[in-house]
Amino acid sequence: MEALSVKDLTFTYPRCGSPAIENVGFSLGEGTLNLLFGPTGCGKSTLLSCIKKEVRPSGEMSGEIKIDSRDADSLPQSDIGFVFQDPEHQTVTDKVWHELAFAPENMGLPPAEIRRRSAEAAGVCGLSPFYEEKISELSGGQKQAVAVASVLTMRPKLLLLDEPASSLDPRSASNLFWSLRKLVNETGITVLISEHRLSELLPICDSAIAMEAGRIRASGTPAEVCAELMKDRDFFPMMPAAVKVFSATGGQGECPLTVAEGRRYFKNSGAKPEEKEYPPEQKLPAFAAELKSVMFRYKKDSPDILSDVCLNVRKGAITCVVGENGSGKTTLLGVLAGTKKAYAGSVRIFGKKISSYAPGELYDSCVALLPQDVRTLFLRKTVAEELGGKPENVPEGFDWDKLRDRHPYDLSGGEQELLGLMKVTAQAPKLLLLDEPTQGLDARSKQMLGRALKKLKENGTTIVAVTHDIDFADDVADRCALLFRGSIICEEPVNTFMDNNILYTTDVRKIVR
């Protein structure tokens, strides 16, 4: 039984010479979880939004889309659910229960039915404890769960999700993926989700479709697709660690997907782990920032967010601070940037007490902070205006001539991150602070960002980044620190750090250990 079948679908945006997607065809089985992936700009979002006519962009479309062998456009709206990328802006009402009731209200259902559907949807998405809460007070992951639940109350046959996890931390993303898996198993709904974080999602999917430049590059079971794409230079960086290991050791037999499968495969293959080369450890005696027994809390009677933080940030190095959600990472950056004042302990920036900097002096070529939501930095109408002319060092991968007259909001996530980076480094700060710089970026954008940071380091900038992204830390950092319940547990050279941890380490290390 085919829940969705797409044939020869071509879509062209107005005033665009070439189609955004071309001759796309695939079909999905009923009650399956399906993944759509590919590099940024490959047409994933366009394809998803073409399927539901209410969100379809204006443009020229040809081909056929059938759901249960009926034309998709002739079905009632409630048969297809659509979840957008950003959890914040697709929310309509202020309370969780009201958001869940919104779609059934639109369908004109009686209160008893609305009550039943809301309760069921809240249950399956784990929202029962927050049913009466304000949505603005929930975490990002909970907000996205509300978005999914508010679509489920329509009881759709097909659920489409456009990069729903891109603004979520890894744990919330994983929760979302697993709740979708459970939903598919229990209700028989068909799900098509686009996502670029594959390691978690790929192994639990029934099938995967890879897109490239508006066409389908490969499709089939996750293992088949990975085996086909692992030799492809464009797709390799986004593959799960097990696939990378599989590819590097010859790739004979069934392609492993999870860390566990990868470990089993690696043991049986008898290959020797290859030592990754790290930059030689430098003696860096000077410190850019010194935190001594720093304590911080938001209100007098609230708990400590930072308790007894001791951290010395070495001058001229990239330090990555990793740790789970709520461990105080963002607060730590705020203390370093001087926007949050510690109530005890001492903070010294370049040897000078942070409190003795004059107002404004700290931000004048000294410290700069790149916030998690870079879009809050953009105040002007074009990229060129935003930076006041072309900066000296445009990072590799940022096509200045093509992008200079665009509105900052029209750039891709990776380009926005680089623009934000250029903006905060315009005054050549000596200490650069980054808050979750890789959130929502695809593999290629991460590489570009990593190169840009290394370039800044060569020019003498000290960098502190807080991140969930262990692979990114492994790639760019000289030193790594682990933050746990508001204090620094360890601070070591990256190599030692990754070797000594068994969970806070890269997936590849977990496999080849």
Add this chain to the structure above:
Amino acid sequence: MRDFDSFHPRALMLYFLYVILIPMFVRDPILAGISAVTGMTYRIMKFGRPAARNVLYFLLLALLLTTINPLFSHNGVTPLFYLNGNAYTLEALLYGAAASMNFISLVIWCSVLSHVMTSDKLMCVFSVFSPKLSLILTMSLRAVPLFTAKLRETKENAEATGLYKSATATSRIRGNYAVFSAVVSWALENGLITAMSMEARGYFAGRRSSYSGFRFKTSDAVFLAFTSAAAAFEIFSAIAGHTGFEFYPSFAAPGGALTVTAYICCAAMCAVPAAMETGGRIYWKRSLSRI
């Protein structure tokens, strides 16, 4: 046993209209006094000490309003003494006392209303008039705090990137303008997504129903019937002249069996919240002892 504030919002709203409007239009200090005392009792039961402290404040206010009135109003036939050649009359003094009692009962019940009628309940009441109106209300309840939070965040980031480096007034104004217009374009950009997400969930598809999560139960009907009957009797007795004092030119108080019945009705109606709170507590204690 239900709590008073768990009644259906529409029944509650009608109740508040009764207890607030009737003493306001019937100039009868005994009605106002009954309403003030019962309302205050409920407030003290709900909020404890801080509400009890208010009693003193209300008494002072009443004293002030009462003694001030005769300074401005010189009607009445019983002068107590003369001040700058103007009569300070007994009638005006009594009128002041009655008016201040009305005012205090109004303040007390409005504070009870604002505590009981949370935004969800008001939404449920408004949706009687228009489901669209209530949706606009809930959307603005969400959008306004979101906008201000974004404004603050953007401004902080702008400060940290040196937008306000020179502290002159013009640079501050220019900076604030840039921040404001950026947040407006952010809001417009997101409005587009919100609109799409609404359409994707069938907003423009047809007639909307309005869901509030509140169920109208038998006890709501009983509550509504009881209070409405009491209110109807009070209105009747006010129109028929059994309640309502006369102050000018001379003081006259109503009397008779119907007047007393009207006061009993008023007391019964206004005492519902306090009585339910007491009943609820006793019931709760008894249930607890069975655990």
